[in-house]
Amino acid sequence: MAKIKPQALLLQSKKKKGPTRINPSTVITCNIIVILIVLSLYATYRNWFNRSSNQLGKGLENFEHSVTSGQSTGTHLPSYAIFNTAKGSITIELYKDASRDVVNKFVNLCQKGYFKGMLFNHVIKNFVIQGGHSQKLEGAGDWILKGKAHSQLATSPKHEAFMLGTLKPNKDSKEFELFITTAPIPDLSDKLIIFGRVIKGEDVVQEIEEVDTDEHYRPKSPVGIVDIALKQEA
The missing domain is CATH 1.20.5 (Single alpha-helices involved in coiled-coils or other helix-helix interfaces)
Known part of the structure; x- marks a missing residue:
C-alpha cells in the first residue's frame, strides 16, 4: 500500500476545513x-x-x-327650526344659549313627533297665535286678555313681534304650548319664556293671524303645524 506524503495530507486537511462558498x-x-x-x-x-x-x-x-338632523348631543343643539304649516314654512332661530333648557326640551319633543299635526288653537289678531294640543286657554287666558288691554306700555327688543315662546313651567301641566307673537307685548317676560324668533316667513305668520275665529279666538277652519325640521343652517 502506497504511503501518502505529509505534504499531500496537509493539503487534503486544508481543503476539508476551509469555508464553504455560498451559492x-x-x-x-x-x-x-x-x-x-x-x-x-x-x-x-x-x-x-x-x-x-x-x-x-x-x-x-x-x-x-x-x-x-337635530338630534340633541348634549352640548350640540340645532340652531334653527323650520315650521312647515298649512299656510307655508316659518324659519325660527333658536336661542340655544340664552334658553338652553327650553330649547333642549323643544328639540327632544320634535324628535318624538310631538308637534306633528299640532293646531294653532287660539289666534288673536295683533297679539299672538298659540299652538298646542289643548283646546283650553288655561293659564294663558288672563295673560292674553290683560295683555291686549295694556298694549300701549313701553316695550323692549325682547317684547317684539315674531318671537317664539312657551308658557313658564307649571307643575300641573304636562303640555308644551307654542306662542308666536304678532305684535310687541310689554309683559311678555312675565308669562312666557322666549326661546326663538322668526327670521323668515313673517308673511306666513300674518296669514295665520288673519284666519276667521270664533268668540273664543279659535280658528273656524283648522290650521296648524304639519311638522318641524331642525337644522344647523337656515
Missing part, C-alpha cells in the same frame, strides 16, 4: 424571501390603517348627521 442563487432566494416578508407586513399595516381611518370617518359623519 449566489441561494443569496438571491433569501433576499427575495426577506423582501416578500417586508412587503407583506407593510400591506397588513396599510390595510389596518385604512380600516381604522374609515371607521373614524364614518363615526364623524354619523355625528355630523345627527347634529344636522
